[in-house]
Amino acid sequence: MRHVMFAIGVWLGLTASGLSALEIEERKRYPGTSDAILRILSTADLAAFEPIILRFQTERPDIAIDYVVASSADVFAAIKDGEDFDLVISSAMDLQFQLANDGLAKPYISDATSALPTWARWRDLVFAFTSEPAVTVISTARFAGLRLPTTRQELIAVLRENPERFAGAIGTYDVRVSGLGYLFATQEARSSDAFWRLSEVMGRLNPQLYCCSGQMIDDVSQGRLAIAYNVLGSYAAQRLEAPEAQGMQILELEDYANVMLRTALIASTSDAEAAAGAFLDVLLREGLREDRGQWVLPPLRSQADDDALSFGPIRLGPALMVYLDPLNRRAFVESWESAMEQQN
Amino acid sequence: MTPSGSIGRRLTVLLACVAALLSVLSWSMVSSFARQAAERTQDNILAASATTIAEALRSEGDEIRLELPYAAFSMLGAISQDRVFYHVDVDGQTLTGYSDLAPDLETPAPGQISFGTVTYRQATLRMVSITRVVLAGADPVPVTVSVAQTRDGISAIATDLSRTAALLCVAFFVLAVVLSAFVARSSLNQLTTVAEAVARRGPSDLRPLRDRAPTELAPLIQSLNRFIDRLGTSLRRSEEFITEAAHRVRTPLATVRAQAEVALHSARGDEEKGRLRRMIRAIDESSRSAGQLLDHATVAFRADSLAHDAIDLAVIARTVTSALEPTAEMKDIAIELASETVIVRGDGVLLESALRNVVDNAIKYSSPDTTVRIGVSADGAQAQVRVVDEGPGLGAGPFDRFTERFHRGDNAEGVVGSGLGLTIANEVLVAHGGHIVLAQNEEGRGACVTLCLPLASGLA
Structure with a gap:
């Protein structure tokens, strides 16, 4: 239980101090031709993000960039504690929303932000x-030898019928550690009882819990996992393009x-x-591009044709704060633990 | 008369001012209603959200549990992108949410909802609190749920509605100005109607105005009628005065001349006879001048209110000829009259006076044993009376000067005259819409004076 309380403390910054030590996963400086420096705190791997940084620097060679990668929870906590960063990029949209709601974001308006659809921005802050x-x-x-399931119901049936085949070979996010995993799990629990x-x-099948999509995909490709549930589509697509990804495929769940x-x-x-705004404009232009370019991150739209995705993205709004509430989090994690840790 | 501004413009401006005032008033009212409606909507949504959260409170043993309902927050994000803050307080202890959210706000009584506006993190928030009593173990504990939201969304809605209302009010104002101008113009049309009725009248028409007019114009019309009445009286008085003066001057002069004639017959010495002849000539001159001055005054008066009688110029010519024949005979001058019936419209007295003055002039300037010819004819739409003499003619230079008052020809020395004759004739013809043509006699020496008048239409 202690680690749960720890997470609550980090996530909402309700406890006083001592938790702001930023655990930096990666860091790289890109020198510029002037003194101007843009400090970016991000959850995106350097490997995935470097192309966009280089593109930005061809446009604005004068601005140096200090790119720091950390987990979404650490990113949130660092900004909450007032660490000195200019641009905050995160895959945990609920935490980003909370930062903006609590007044820790600066408004920014440009042609690029105005071009965004309304569901893709909140108050000119996020x-x-x-x-x-x-x-x-x-x-x-x-x-x-198994028929590939196309819905979660079928997936449940396949897992139930073949316990010996999947025991210890199912990977998913540890929602207590991963902000993104928690977001996916809570949203899924809200939309379907299948979750x-x-x-x-x-x-019942002794699941392996992970902090990050990358490791889960690695283990699938190396045969340690039969199934990695709820990984980021962009990472998966990137890995599947690699030659060693022969034994993997994305399971299309249509529900x-x-x-x-x-x-x-x-x-x-x-x-x-100004520098942060310029970088943001480059990001948004990239996100709004019509053609699938060379960049690894997917664009903001162009997935509307897919039926399973037609519910639209998770809504950027105050409802995201519901599962960040410590009481809700505790209740959800308790339920999740009792479901996931039956054999422990 | 210099106009002192326009009633129409003043009326339009005043009505436009009223319209502008009403527009501004209605705009501010609509704006304030819109803001109130938007605020009430937000209050209702906040109350619904707080109620939903309060309903989710439950107790497990001694502990109060709460799972925030997803809908409680998603409804807050449904309408606007406002920042959301919340706080759940159990008997003074923070259960969850922002513990520093408006701590001094009074908590409502159980079952009651309270609304308030607070400032939190540099933002103005609308906050709703609701208190519910929950059993924790055996003890009832009051739990207060507060939900707060920034007001940017309702401000945007209110501003939007206010802008729409402003556009509508401007449109109403423009419409009101156009209608005001129209109303002012149509009201003033009554005034124009009266003015036209007065302007349409003939010069001698001094009847009072009888047209129907609005009540507001009645005083003006009454004054106008009284003025017309006074004018009529005054004109009648001058006419009487002129007639009276003519008699008073001419009659004594005639008596004096008759006495002088008698004295001339009984006079013995040539010197005495010569004096009396000069006296008679002077009396003649005075009598003529008085007659012409009175003629001129009569013309000035009668031309202002010209009669439109049907007049036969042949009759006029005969009258004038027979009246002047004795004078002509005295100088051995013959008068030849060639006339046909020519009808014109006008004042017989004036036309007669005009012709008499012209013929009189012709006789006066003619040498003895000559002939003065008078011809009356119609030429197209024009009536002509031509008087031709065999006198010295009009001399050189422009002839217009003869019609100027008191102007006499260069060769008029030794002839009795006042210089009014042709002036009178010209004024009479101009008043009748005609004119006078002065020329040298085409058949030799002498002058030719032609009086031109428009023929009476409809009468042959």
Whole structure:
């Protein structure tokens, strides 16, 4: 239970101090031709994000960029504690929303922000630049001889009928650690009762819990997992293009799919708003591009044709704060733990 | 007369001012209603949200549990993108939410909803609080749920509605100005009608105005009628005065001349006879001048209120000829009259006086043993009376000067005259819409004076 309380403390900053130590996963400086420096705190891997940084620097070579990667919870906590960053990029849209709602974001208006659809921005404070679905990645070998499920009901049935095949080979987010995993889980629980039944079934099969999509996909490709549930579609698509991804495929579940918006905001403590705004414009133009370019992150739209995605992305609004409430979080995590940790 | 502004414009401006005032008033009212409606909508949604949260409160053993309902917050995001803050307080202790949210706001009694406007994190919030009593173990505990939201959304709605209302009010104002101008014009039309009725009248028409007029114009029309009445009286008086003066001057002069004639017959010495002849000539001159001055006054008076009688110029010519024949005979001058019936419209007295003055002039300037010819004819739509003499003629230079008052020809030395004759004739003809043509006699020496008048239409 202790780690749950710890997470609550980090997420809402309700406890006093001592928790703001930012655990930096990656950091890289891109020198510019002038003294101007733009500090970006982001959840996106450097490998995925570097192309956009380089593109920005071809437009604005004068601005140096200090790019820091951390987990979504750490990103939130750092900004909450007033750490000095200009642009905050995160896949946890609920936490980004909370930062803006609590007055920790600066408004920004430009042609690019005005071009965004209304669902992709909130109060000129939070701006979405990608929409990314949660997908399920499976190991083709482990599913050999089975009919591939197309809905969650069928997935539950397949898992139930083949416990020996899937025991210990199901990976999903640890919602206590991963902000994105928590967001996906809560939104899924809200939209379908299949989530809890699936969790029950997974819980009986000794599921492996992960912090991040990348590791889950790695383990599927190396055969340690048969199925990785709720991984980021953009990461999965990127990995599937690689030659060593022969044994993997994305399982198309047609009943519904959660679509997350990757968002950016300018921190209220920023003193380099102009540079942050310029970078934001580049991000948004990239997100609004019509053709599928070379960049790894998916665009903001162009997925409207897909039936499962037609519910639209998770809505950027105050409802996101509901599951951030410590009481709700505690209740949800308790339910999730009792479902997932039946054998522990 | 210099106009002192326009009633129509003043009326339009005043009505437009009223319309502008009403427009501004209605705009501010609509704006304030719109704001109130938007605020009430937000209050209702906040109350619904707080109630939904309060309903979700439950107790487990001694502990109060709460799972925030998703709908409680999603409804707040449905209409606007306002920032949301909340706080759940259990008997003075924060259960969840923003613990520093408006701590001094009074908590409502159980079952009651309170509304308030607070400032929190540099933003103005509308806050709704609701208190519900929940059993924790055996003890009833009051739990207060507060939900607050910024007011940007309703401000945007109110501003939007206010702008629409402003546009509508401007449109109403423009319409009102156009209608005001129309109303002012149509009201003043009554005045124009009266003015036209007065303007349409003939010069001698001094009857009072009888047209129907609005009540407001009655005083003006009454004054106008009284003025017309006074004018008529005054004109009648001058006419009487002129007639009276003519008699008073001419009669004594005639007596004096008769006495002088008698004295001339009984006079013995040539010197005495010569003096008396000069006296008679002077009396003649005075009598003539007095007659012409009175003629001129009569013309000035009668021309202002010209009669439109049918007049036969032949009759006029005969009258004048027979009246002047004795004078002509005295100078051995013959008068030849060639006339046909020519009808014109006008004042017989004036036309006669005009012709008499012209013929008189002709006789006066003619040498003895000559002939003065008078011809009356119609030429197209014009009546002509031509008087031709065999006198010295009009001399050189422009002839217009003969019609100027008191102007006499260069060769008039030694002839009795006042210079009024042709002036009188010209004024009479101009008053009748005609004119006078002065020319040299085409058949030799002498002058030719032609009086031209329009023929009476409809009468042959």
